[in-house]
Amino acid sequence: MNTDFPKAPLPLPRAEDVTDELAALDGPSIIPAGLRRTVFPVITKEDVFKMLLSTRIDPAKVVADFTEAYREYVGAAHAIPTASGTSSLHLALVGAGVRPGDEVVVPAFTFIATAQAVVAAGAVPVFADIEPDTYCLDPAAAERAVTDRTRAIMPVHVHGLPADLTALRAVADRHGLALVEDASHAHSARFDGRVAGSIGDAAGQSLMADKNFPVGGEGGIAFFASADAHARAVEYVERHGIDYGMSWIVASFGASQLERLPYYDEIRARNAARLAEVLGETGLFSAPHVPEGRTHAYNMYRIGLHPDAVGLGDLPVHAVKEVVHELLVAEGVPAREWQNTPIPCHIPFRRREGFGGGYPFSLNPAAARDYAPEDFPVTLDMLGSTLVLCRELRSPVEYERLERYGHAFAKVARRPDAIRKLVGGREFPLPHEKAARLG
Amino acid sequence: MDHFDTAVVLSRVLTSGVIMSIERNDRELPALERLLRKVGGRPHVTLVNSVTAGLHSALAGRRLGHGDDVVVPALDDAHRRFLAWLGVRAREDGTPAFAYLSAGPADVGRLGPLLATTAGAPAVVLNLTGLGFGPAAAVLFDDEDAWRRAERLKIFGTFDLRTMWTQTEADDGVGGVQFNYRLSPLVAACVRMALTTQGARA
Numbered sequence: 001m002n003t004d005f006p007k008a009p010l011p012l013p014r015a016e017d018v019t020d021e022l023a024a025l026d027g028p029s030i031i032p033a034g035l036r037r038t039v040f041p042v043i044t045k046e047d048v049f050k051m052l053l054s055t056r057i058d059p060a061k062v063v064a065d066f067t068e069a070y071r072e073y074v075g076a077a078h079a080i081p082t083a084s085g086t087s088s089l090h091l092a093l094v095g096a097g098v099r100p101g102d103e104v105v106v107p108a109f110t111f112i113a114t115a116q117a118v119v120a121a122g123a124v125p126v127f128a129d130i131e132p133d134t135y136c137l138d139p140a141a142a143e144r145a146v147t148d149r150t151r152a153i154m155p156v157h158v159h160g161l162p163a164d165l166t167a168l169r170a171v172a173d174r175h176g177l178a179l180v181e182d183a184s185h186a187h188s189a190r191f192d193g194r195v196a197g198s199i200g201d202a203a204g205q206s207l208m209a210d211k212n213f214p215v216g217g218e219g220g221i222a223f224f225a226s227a228d229a230h231a232r233a234v235e236y237v238e239r240h241g242i243d244y245g246m247s248w249i250v251a252s253f254g255a256s257q258l259e260r261l262p263y264y265d266e267i268r269a270r271n272a273a274r275l276a277e278v279l280g281e282t283g284l285f286s287a288p289h290v291p292e293g294r295t296h297a298y299n300m301y302r303i304g305l306h307p308d309a310v311g312l313g314d315l316p317v318h319a320v321k322e323v324v325h326e327l328l329v330a331e332g333v334p335a336r337e338w339q340n341t342p343i344p345c346h347i348p349f350r351r352r353e354g355f356g357g358g359y360p361f362s363l364n365p366a367a368a369r370d371y372a373p374e375d376f377p378v379t380l381d382m383l384g385s386t387l388v389l390c391r392e393l394r395s396p397v398e399y400e401r402l403e404r405y406g407h408a409f410a411k412v413a414r415r416p417d418a419i420r421k422l423v424g425g426r427e428f429p430l431p432h433e434k435a436a437r438l439g
Numbered sequence: 440m441d442h443f444d445t446a447v448v449l450s451r452v453l454t455s456g457v458i459m460s461i462e463r464n465d466r467e468l469p470a471l472e473r474l475l476r477k478v479g480g481r482p483h484v485t486l487v488n489s490v491t492a493g494l495h496s497a498l499a500g501r502r503l504g505h506g507d508d509v510v511v512p513a514l515d516d517a518h519r520r521f522l523a524w525l526g527v528r529a530r531e532d533g534t535p536a537f538a539y540l541s542a543g544p545a546d547v548g549r550l551g552p553l554l555a556t557t558a559g560a561p562a563v564v565l566n567l568t569g570l571g572f573g574p575a576a577a578v579l580f581d582d583e584d585a586w587r588r589a590e591r592l593k594i595f596g597t598f599d600l601r602t603m604w605t606q607t608e609a610d611d612g613v614g615g616v617q618f619n620y621r622l623s624p625l626v627a628a629c630v631r632m633a634l635t636t637q638g639a640r641a
């Protein structure tokens with residue numbers, strides 16, 4: 001049987017592991033090879049049973065029931081199920097009134113789909129920098145990017161932390177703009193008690209199977225605050241003959257997963273808090289910052305590096321980051337960069353071919369700018385000084401695995417001597433000087 | 440569709456734990472691509488999550504886009520509206536840029552002969568939605584570069600996975616709008632089952 005059931009359990013963590021030689025210097029690794037896989041999404045008998053039942057139900061009803069259940073969970077007024085997060089963002093923008101040639105302000109740090117959805121809507125993405133502590137769209141930078149052709153601001157709740165929606169709403173109101181959420185990382189995340197996706201005039205959200213709330217493969221959902229916005233999106237899809245429909249198979253899996261989402265949310269929050277405790281003792285590493293009034297969903301967990309705290313303040317932080325990254329991977333912790341370049345510097349936004357012949361950028365040449373990485377200094381600082389855990393904390397990760405991740409960070413942080421030596425004599429290009437990565 | 444077969448396929452894929460299209464050890468999407476390459480007799484196949492995604496991919500593969508005049512096969516009204524949305528001016532007076540076929544449950548036993556009728560067309564859009572597993576389509580290409588451009592239209596298409604998600608400067612069609620046109624492995628597995636088991640029985 002081809003199964004994802006683990007082949008062997010991970011040994012219990014031992015405090016002594018932290019003082020062993022680094023795996024990169026031929027010591028034992030904290031998580032032995034062969035035991036590094038994190039099972040995600042967790043697929044249970046409930047998922048299988050629900051899906052078998054769904055084969056006997058009208059497909060349209062399977063999708064509609066799922067949509068209604070999740071819409072209610074989020075607390076949004078209206079919803080449209082879609083084939084992907086990208087298509088949900090497209091419909092959210094359309095519902096919010098974005099029209100060809102309009103400008104939409106988006107953060108320079110996100111997944112490329114955020115900006116491509118703007119192009120799909122026939123609009124031009126205008127990029128603004130992020131805040132240094134939340135990594136979400138900076139309301140002041142967003143406001144500076146507003147022109148008389150701006151129609152909407154689309155913040156991203158990066159990694160699962162809601163953007164500053166109070167300040168962004170104020171900017172939107174001052175300039176008569178729509179506020180559209182990209183809630184693709186932020187299932188169950190909250191801002192002042194309200195669930196992400198229910199706060200803007202519209203929202204799009206990916207439900208693909210690598211997200212905290214996974215459907216059966218690929219899917220998304222668009223939310224709308226008003227019946228008008230919802231009707232605009234429904235009419236648009238019909239008028240243009242676009243098939244953005246969600247498969248009943250995909251929806252069925254979402255329906256059974258939704259029942260366990262609060263459980264998984266709690267596990268993730270617990271794992272994130274435990275790791276924050278451990279990181280807080282290392283000096284070298286810091287946990288994500290969560291402002292008062294916001295609940296982080298921890299789709300990803302971005303860890304800050306502070307070389308000065310361990311006597312490495314004289315070294316370039318990005319060099320320390322790269323060496324630490326290698327040391328962690330050798331210990332069996334699959335840390336990542338998750339983005340190394342501001343989105344406007346990716347090829348589709350440098351070439352701006354759009355749908356062909358430069359459409360829709362050609363509708364608004366003033367907004368179709370050439371950006372340089374240096375236009376986004378906060379993003380660059382973040383890319384050079386942070387590392388990310390993705391699915392590693394996400395599912396019901398076993399206690400022993402979580403503790404071992406903590407041990408790996410502690411083990412690496414104890415060795416500024418080794419880090420200094422490994423940095424010495426090597427050239428370290430800045431992250432954005434390497435080929436742009438999508439993830 | 441046969442409920443037992445569908446139930447077995449869905450249980451099999453769920454048990455494997457691999458239900459993501461961007462998982463490198465997914466076997467379902469490549470297996471469906473392989474089947475369609477064999478049945479269709481063309482060396483390249485792009486799988487997508489709807490027929491409109493298929494139309495878009497066929498055009499992108501042939502470097503046709505906004506502002507272009509395109510000769511199209513007979514299409515229904517919704518598909519023509521979609522082409523207009525892409526900014527393409529569709530005509531029917533000439534050799535079409537691609538062929539269009541729709542496969543429903545009644546066609547599965549004769550998919551090979553059906554696809555054979557498209558010989559000579561540079562690309563075939565095969566609508567698989569009628570099989571009953573949700574929106575799905577495939578685009579069959581002879582030309583590798585056309586297939587490459589179609590995959591580039593898809594965020595995390597085959598090249599992004601192969602290069603570990605790195606966009607390169609290579610002039611293979613990156614530079615335009617991209618969509619998430621990825622098909623779910625669960626849907627792909629059911630489509631393949633329908634095209635094989637029912638086909639064998641018919």
Ligand SMILES: Cc1ncc(COP(=O)(O)O)c(C=O)c1O
Pocket residue numbers: 084085086087110111113114156182184185205206207208219220619
């Ligand atoms: C922030 C963000 N927005 C949009 C998307 C697009 O979603 P999808 O891949 O489901 O189309 C993603 C991820 O995949 C994302 O991370």
